[in-house]
Amino acid sequence: MALMATTRTQLSRFLTRxxxxxxxxxxxxxxxxxxxxxxxxxxxxSAAAAAVVPQREPMGVKEYxxxxxxxxxxxxxxxLLVDAAGTLLAPSQPMAQIYREIGEKYxxxxxxxxxxxxxxxAYAQPWGKSRLRYVNDGRPFWQYIVSSSTGCSDAxxxxxxxNYYTTDKAWHLCDPEAEKxxxxxxxxxxxxxxxxxxxxxxxxxxxxxxxEHWFDAVAVSAEVEAEKPNPTIFVKxxxxxxxxxxxxxxxxxxxxxxVWGARDAGCDAWLWGSxxxxxxxxxxxxxxxx
Numbered sequence: 001m002a003l004m005a006t007t008r009t010q011l012s013r014f015l016t017r018x019x020x021x022x023x024x025x026x027x028x029x030x031x032x033x034x035x036x037x038x039x040x041x042x043x044x045x046s047a048a049a050a051a052v053v054p055q056r057e058p059m060g061v062k063e064y065x066x067x068x069x070x071x072x073x074x075x076x077x078x079x080l081l082v083d084a085a086g087t088l089l090a091p092s093q094p095m096a097q098i099y100r101e102i103g104e105k106y107x108x109x110x111x112x113x114x115x116x117x118x119x120x121x122a123y124a125q126p127w128g129k130s131r132l133r134y135v136n137d138g139r140p141f142w143q144y145i146v147s148s149s150t151g152c153s154d155a156x157x158x159x160x161x162x163n164y165y166t167t168d169k170a171w172h173l174c175d176p177e178a179e180k181x182x183x184x185x186x187x188x189x190x191x192x193x194x195x196x197x198x199x200x201x202x203x204x205x206x207x208x209x210x211x212e213h214w215f216d217a218v219a220v221s222a223e224v225e226a227e228k229p230n231p232t233i234f235v236k237x238x239x240x241x242x243x244x245x246x247x248x249x250x251x252x253x254x255x256x257x258x259v260w261g262a263r264d265a266g267c268d269a270w271l272w273g274s275x276x277x278x279x280x281x282x283x284x285x286x287x288x289x290x
Contacts, residue, residue, distance in 0.1 A: 138199030229261025
């Protein structure tokens with residue numbers, strides 16, 4: 001205890017000597033030379049030493065969107081990027097149901113619940129064949145997924161499942177008003193692109209669904225050789241549209257792949273099913289009435 005008291009006494013004497021020297025001043029409880037740079041970049045040398053720098057209130061959603069409209073002329077973004085599966089498109093039937101129905105004649109015996117669980121486990125595993133899951137038509141990856149999900153490695157069974165998902169029978173639009181909204185956005189000068197982790201079947205699929213012409217560009221991971229959340233695919237989509245990433249907003253249903261990936265690229269991003277529930281709402285937030 002005596003040692004602690006001695007130490008405190010020595011420290012007190014040191015501070016007293018220091019603070020009374022002409023070369024130092026006390027600043028908000030710290031010690032600094034008067035010719036040293038300010039401790040806060042907003043501090044003015046003419047301000048009182050005890051002045052408190054006012055804190056700005058965080059910008060709200062409406063203020064942010066108003067700010068963006070001031071930049072781009074009544075719209076918040078020059079381009080809209082849209083995810084494919086889960087946002088623009090949805091499977092017409094549950095995947096496990098299709099795998100089982102087609103697989104019955106090939107001896108698949110797992111229930112739909114078992115197929116779904118096995119599918120999720122297989123899909124979550126690292127794909128060791130290459131750094132990309134979808135290379136060209138994606139067949140090697142999907143062969144692994146189908147056989148792992150169903151326990152059936154019959155080549156004919158795989159081809160039947162694979163080809164089914166290339167047809168318009170397998171998919172439908174998530175939002176029946178999508179076409180009307182996208183046409184209104186294009187009339188307002190907003191450019192549109194699909195940005196998707198998909199194999200090369202995506203373009204024929206969009207044509208089969210008669211919606212490819214809605215978009216100015218399509219960025220497919222199998223072609224770009226980068227999968228979301230890698231920002232490269234978002235940057236490529238913006239290059240195809242001739243705009244900067246900060247001028248675009250991306251809409252998708254996966255927080256990691258779509259929201260975080262787009263923001264890493266410099267784009268704005270809205271989560272489908274949370275921030276946004278319809279393409280009409282997307283248009284309204286951009287500033288286009290439908």
